[in-house]
Amino acid sequence: MMILCKKEPYRTSQLLDVVLHLANQNLRLLVLGRKHMLRGSHLWDRKNMAVMQKKADFFFTENVSEDDPFLLYATLHSGSHCRFVTRDLLRDHKACLPDSLTRRLFFKWQRGHQMVLPYYEPGKRIKFEPVLNYDTIVQTTGSTWHIPYDDHLLERSSYEVPTKWLCLQLK
DSSP: OEEEEOOTTOOHHHHHHHHHHHHTTTOOEEEEEEGGGGTOOSSSOHHHHHHHHHHSEEEEEOTTSOOHHHHHHHHHHHOTTOEEEOSOOOHHHHHHSSSHHHHHHHHHHHHHHEEOOOOOOTTSOOOOOOOOSSOOSOEEETTEEEEEEOSSOOOOOTTOOOOEEEEEEOO
């Protein structure tokens, strides 16, 4: 199952493109949004919404409610194979976690389940960042060490990972 969370500034045209892209991969989709999306406006075209509702399941929260807890619950409840899309980095949720170990576990879970669309241009091919199935921390097996690093000290978002690895072997 694929969980897709509507977040500003997603609008119907972008959301439609993403839903169609994922639906073409025969993924089961759930779009989380707010009830105001159903009314139609210059931001939320009713025709686009109708097309999407044929391709995905929808769940609409109240306009003033937090939709992130719904996103997290639906993703976790759907199983380890489930992925989600949102521009939200979920920092507020990480900040509420009680200790650094729990925050680290959430970070690892997020990095392994959040699909990131780094840029969007209407009419262009949609390409998500790869979801990693490995951990980008120092790893060792016997006498071999794999150390992720950056050429420069860079601040990264939770979905960004080092692209280079230093591999050492003890002789």
